[in-house]
């Protein structure tokens with residue numbers, strides 16, 4: 341059978357994730373230090389794991405409401421109100437999803453008609469462009485630049501908007517660059533969204549991981565934006581809960597209703613034990629979250645300093661847990677550099693090109709890795725760069 345002919349064209353057309361391809365090379369190799377996968381090295385705090393265990397002990401093994409447990413939605417609403425300063429009705433404006441990943445897919449499928457354009461800033465998380473293609477939309481990437489610390493400038497965004505633009509996707513702090521947005525830039529972006537009547541899909545999964553005492557600002561909290569914004573957040577990063585697969589979307593009721601229609605048929609609901617653990621995370625997880633954030637902060641400072649000493653120009657990212665050094669001086673392409681580093685020194689980092697063409701010339705190093713390993717990784721990187 342010609343299976344390729346049986347696969348839907350939009351699925352056949354999307355590439356495999358560059359990260360996954362790269363990490364297949366790492367599988368089974370001994371002694372590798374991985375700065376690769378964007379996953380906390382911390383185990384989920386014990387009190388949160390205990391809440392999941394207790395949920396099972398109590399025999400809570402059923403479906404929940406499609407929207408998610410009302411008690412969790414109430415916790416989310418309180419948390420979002422205090423952290424993002426935007427109010428959502430837990431009964432109608434919050435949808436609990438299987439990770440932010442599912443929420444991205446639901447939002448795009450709920451909003452896009454075939455050929456609608458979605459503008460996003462790049463380098464960006466690997467799933468954006470494929471998720472848009474799977475929802476039959478058209479990706480329009482706006483390049484961001486090292487000179488702007490990879491933040492999205494309203495002027496660059498304005499040039500990318502056309503009459504077919506329907507959705508603007510934002511991700512601050514950004515995977516893979518750690519970029520954050522200033523209030524002035526967010527205000528400029530918000531003005532454009534209002535002027536062109538766009539829906540803004542804002543993935544704020546790294547929002548707790550801001551450093552240097554800076555406060556995260558959500559575009560949803562700016563005047564006139566709540567009504568046109570879908571705010572996505574989750575538990576994977578700040579609470580080290582990747583395996584729980586839990587996220588949520590907050591938006592005006594008609595949008596949540598449309599997303600819920602897809603969710604109820606495709607997913608039904610998120611796992612109940614993860615939902616119970618998430619309540620514990622929101623209600624009592626702040627101290628452990630802050631301790632993890634402080635540790636990332638220390639590691640960020642170490643990595644930025646060492647990379648610059650090694651001669652790889654590296655801006656100081658304001659958030660997330662990635663640094664994005666410039667490797668162009670070495671004369672190597674990002675894939676060639678990353679493969680060489682892996683072969684010669686056993687350090688795995690992701691070529692910037694995996695995050696879109698504008699990531700070429702850079703390397704993503706995730707610092708959700710123990711400081712001792714980061715130290716060794718930098719010694720090895722120094723030797724490798726010196727050998728080029």
Ligand code: PLP
Nearest residue numbers: 378439440441465515574576587
């Ligand atoms: N959004 C961004 C920007 C990410 O970096 C990731 C994971 O790396 C996700 C979404 C997926 O998150 P979740 O585990 O909640 O599906």
